[in-house]
Amino acid sequence: MLNPNEIDPKHLPSLQAAIMKNRSRLDEHLVSKLYRMAKAAFDIEDQKDAGDAKTQMAMSVHPNGTITVTATDVETGLFIVLSRIPNVPGNFLTFGKKFCQERRDAMRQNTVTKIW
Numbered sequence: 001m002l003n004p005n006e007i008d009p010k011h012l013p014s015l016q017a018a019i020m021k022n023r024s025r026l027d028e029h030l031v032s033k034l035y036r037m038a039k040a041a042f043d044i045e046d047q048k049d050a051g052d053a054k055t056q057m058a059m060s061v062h063p064n065g066t067i068t069v070t071a072t073d074v075e076t077g078l079f080i081v082l083s084r085i086p087n088v089p090g091n092f093l094t095f096g097k098k099f100c101q102e103r104r105d106a107m108r109q110n111t112v113t114k115i116w
Contacts, residue, residue, distance in 0.1 A: 002028055006036050011093045018095060030073055031095070034080040038071040039091070042084060056103070072098065077116035 002019070004012055015035070019026045034055070041059055058070045065086035072079040081094035098116060105112045 002032050006032055006039075008039075008090065008093075010090065011035070014093065015095060026078070030076070030078060031080070034071040034073060034078065035082075038069045038080050038082045041069040041071070042067065042082070042091075072101070074114070077101075077114075 002012060002016055007015060015031060019028050019031060037052070037055060037057065041057060054074050056070075056072045056074055058072075060068050062068070066083060068081060068083045070079055070081045077098040079094075079096060079098055082091040083094075084091050100116070101114050102111050103114075104110075
C-alpha cells in the first residue's frame, strides 16, 4: 500500500483505487516514487530524488502563475502530474500512462521519440 506520510490525503484514495483496479500493471513503489519526485520538485531545497536516470522530470510555469510538474518513468511510461494554482490550496493530480513522447536530445542535437 501507498505510504500516507508521502502522499497528500486527498490524492491517496484516487491513487490506491487506480492501483487496485490495475494491479497487474502497476507497482505501488513506482507510483509512490513518481509522486514523491513530482511533489519535491515544487520545493527548491528538496531535490534529493531529481537525479534519477530512470525518471524524466519536467516543470512548466504558466503565465498566470500555475506551476505544473510531470514525473515520468522512462521504462513504463507511467506519469504523475501535479499542478499548483496560485491562491488555491493544495495540488491537482493527474496519473496515467503515456504511449509516445518526444524530447530534445542535447548531445545529438535532434528529437528523440520514445514509444511504449
